Each structure stands twice: as C-alpha cells, then as structure tokens.
Amino acid sequence: EIVLTQSPGTLSLSPGERATLSCRASQSVSSNYLAWYQQKPGQAPRLLIYGASSRATGIPDRFSGSGSGTDFTLTISRLEPEDFAVYYCQQYGGSPLFTFGPGTKVDIK
Amino acid sequence: EVQLVESGGGLVQPGGSLRLSCAASGFTFSRTSMNWVRQAPGKGLEWLSYISPSNSPILYADSVKGRFTISRDNAKNSLYLQLNSLRDEDTAVYYCAGQGGFGELNYWGQGTLVTVSS
Numbered sequence: 001e002i003v004l005t006q007s008p009g010t011l012s013l014s015p016g017e018r019a020t021l022s023c024r025a026s027q028s029v030s031s032n033y034l035a036w037y038q039q040k041p042g043q044a045p046r047l048l049i050y051g052a053s054s055r056a057t058g059i060p061d062r063f064s065g066s067g068s069g070t071d072f073t074l075t076i077s078r079l080e081p082e083d084f085a086v087y088y089c090q091q092y093g094g095s096p097l098f099t100f101g102p103g104t105k106v107d108i109k
Numbered sequence: 110e111v112q113l114v115e116s117g118g119g120l121v122q123p124g125g126s127l128r129l130s131c132a133a134s135g136f137t138f139s140r141t142s143m144n145w146v147r148q149a150p151g152k153g154l155e156w157l158s159y160i161s162p163s164n165s166p167i168l169y170a171d172s173v174k175g176r177f178t179i180s181r182d183n184a185k186n187s188l189y190l191q192l193n194s195l196r197d198e199d200t201a202v203y204y205c206a207g208q209g210g211f212g213e214l215n216y217w218g219q220g221t222l223v224t225v226s227s
Contacts, residue, residue, distance in 0.1 A: 056213070096170050
C-alpha cells in the first residue's frame with residue numbers, strides 16, 4: 001500500500017506570504033500520478049494540480065506543484081484570503097488504486 | 110457546465126442498506142471513469158470504489174469490499190453505490206467523482222451524508 005504523509009499538519013501564515021506544503025509517498029508514485037486538492041468547510045474538494053505539476057482549469061498561477069518519485073510539493077506563492085483551507089495530496093495507480101494524504105491545514109496567523 | 114448531483118443519503122441503522130445515486134451532466138459520462146470517495150466527520154478523504162466506462166474493471170477499497178457495490182448506467186448518465194451491512198464507521202459524506210487522464214479526480218459532486226446510528 002502506498003501511504004502518503006503530508007507536512008506540516010498545520011501551517012499558520014499571513015495573507016501575502018508564501019506557503020510550501022509537502023507530500024511524501026512510501027513508494028514511488030508511478031508516472032507522477034500525483035494530484036493536489038483544496039477543500040473548504042462544507043464544500044467538496046477542488047482539484048488544483050494533476051500530474052504533479054499541471055494546473056487544473058481555472059486555477060490561478062500562484063498555485064504550483066513540483067516533485068517526482070516520492071517527494072512532492074505544493075507552493076502557493078502569495079496567499080490570498082480565499083486560500084486558507086485544507087490541502088490534500090492524492091496518488092493514483094498503486095494499491096489501493098487511490099490514496100489521499102491526511103491533509104495540511106493552512107490557517108490565518 | 111459540469112454537474113454531479115448525489116442523492117440517497119440519510120439515517121440508517123447498523124446492518125442496514127442504502128443506495129446512493131449520482132446524476133452526471135455537462136461532460137461525456139460514458140467515456141469517464143468514475144469513483145466514490147467518502148469523508149467521515151472531521152476526517153480526511155477515503156477512496157472507496159472505481160468503475161471504468163465499460164464497467165470493467167471495478168475496484169474497491171478493502172474497507173468496503175464485499176459490502177458495497179458500484180454500478181453505472183451510461184444511458185442514464187448515472188452512477189450508483191449500493192451500501193449493505195452498514196456500520197457506525199461508515200458514517201460520512203459520500204462524494205461521486207469523475208476521473209481524468211492522470212488519475213486526478215477533476216469532477217466532484219456536493220456530497221450526500223450517510224449516518225449510521227441506532
């Protein structure tokens with residue numbers, strides 16, 4: 001089973017600051033099938049990044065993804081008020097087919 | 110506009126059954142792999158089941174294998190999840206989600222709440 005670990009658990013930052021979120025896999029993620037999601041309270045998750053580094057449709061360019069193999073990063077270059085949320089990474093293709101990380105909460109400092 | 114609308118959630122006793130539905134529109138449902146994902150109150154996301162456009166393969170998480178059954182009707186643009194032998198720990202919001210070419214879940218419904226309690 002591929003286990004995803006996200007760090008930190010909580011990130012306290014101010015608007016305008018840079019956020020760096022980490023996702024580490026217990027085994028190599030095949031073909032960089034790694035995605036990132038944003039979830040706000042009471043809402044469904046929203047796809048931000050797929051294929052480790054491609055932005056989904058309509059996602060602002062302040063969101064970027066990088067990494068390969070077992071280490072991946074989501075960067076938010078300048079936090080906007082609407083970016084404070086929980087972020088999940090997700091891998092595809094292992095066993096089980098999909099796994100999600102436990103999430104990183106980005107809250108206002 | 111892409112829409113996924115889940116229905117069928119509610120309160121059920123332990124050991125009971127429910128059938129969840131997901132109505133899709135705004136994309137080519139018959140060519141899209143579909144999944145069910147759930148989120149227990151205050152917890153993270155858990156993938157449950159996958160179904161290909163042609164109904165094969167079908168895959169399940171170990172936590173629901175043998176109790177839940179995924180199905181689809183491409184003519185009706187609909188996805189289903191039959192939940193049997195429900196347990197307290199199955200209490201969650203259940204989302205249907207459409208899959209893209211890199212294994213990403215690019216379409217999500219608003220979720221339907223299933224509460225298992227006596």
